[in-house]
Amino acid sequence: MKKVAKRGQEEIKDRAQARRDEIVEQAKADVEGLREHGFYHTGIDSSKGNETYQVKVYYVEFIVDSKERKVTALVRRLNDKTPRHVGRAKAAPNDCFNVHIGKAIALRRALGLTVPDEYLNAPQPTEVRVGDFIEVTLDSGEIEKKPVISLKAGSLNAHLPGRIIQYPSHYAKIIDDSREEVCG
Template structure:
């Protein structure tokens, strides 16, 4: 006997339909993953039998489980298609062999920085209107809040305090700290710290951002002597102005440690020209 399967649909449930809890907020007697049948529908939600009792559930807390109908015709079609693949395997392999796979272009450091800046702006907007937020933690989903960033470039770290809009209480805290061999940038650090504070996934582009590939004005450089200097506009006299003359720029000597002050838009325009 074929087991009944369902698909999740985000809509308001009708009486008699089955629901699954996916975003518990003011949950009393139920949690994420619990399923039950609706018994009554009201303006802001439904009543449903969950864990042996009737519970009130907001619309934003659940998805409707719609039955998926599997007919004999579909099974016959799937079987015929599988046989077609078996009968024509060599031809199909030859066709697929001619298809060139295109890998997505890797983001440049400038693009990652811009993505992080836009990400922080969008998350800040969502923090003020939490009703539509379905991922992250309870603060992000149910409370109105705002970020307060603290940047410590000496420690190569960014800390964010998520404060309530009303009362200014600290609701969450997130920290991002650059690894010893990484290049610190405040905008990337802000995006990582804020996402951690809100219980959101941190994209790998942030944690594995490409390092700078050239010398640009306003980069902070650590010399082999241990001293830190800022790269001037004139990269040609970098050795004389910023490190001792014996400390030349290369992979073993001068090392970029912070590019927060670099204007990548200018650098990109210059490269395009």
């Protein structure tokens, strides 16, 4: 009976991870589409968004603060030196930060567009992957945050300055699954 329950839990975890992966890809495509919309203004629905979204050429700049787990979208019109609209997104304390979802939320807010519920309520990642940042609580109670550089069955390797530490994967809490070294 325990094997059946464990297999059911694994299937739920796999579905949650697959759904999160879909939402991250959707967010990436959404940001790209909204940026392109600022240049070309095709297929405009004037009942949505603010005036800049509806009728103006605009440019987008993102400020990402991974330590604070937040993203800011700055929207400028063609000849503006300062942003006309600003949107912000910040991960909740117990949520895993993802820069792609954050960019989509922040940009939609800056343009006066509705933020899809799936961005705001994306499932937490269930699978540690190379490039994720994890939080590990040591036996001493100290908490360390570090990037995952490799995985082996049941364990992961994280990088510390000058050395590599191996941890059992069940000790790790994923705190950032953006998998980007430089966010822009």
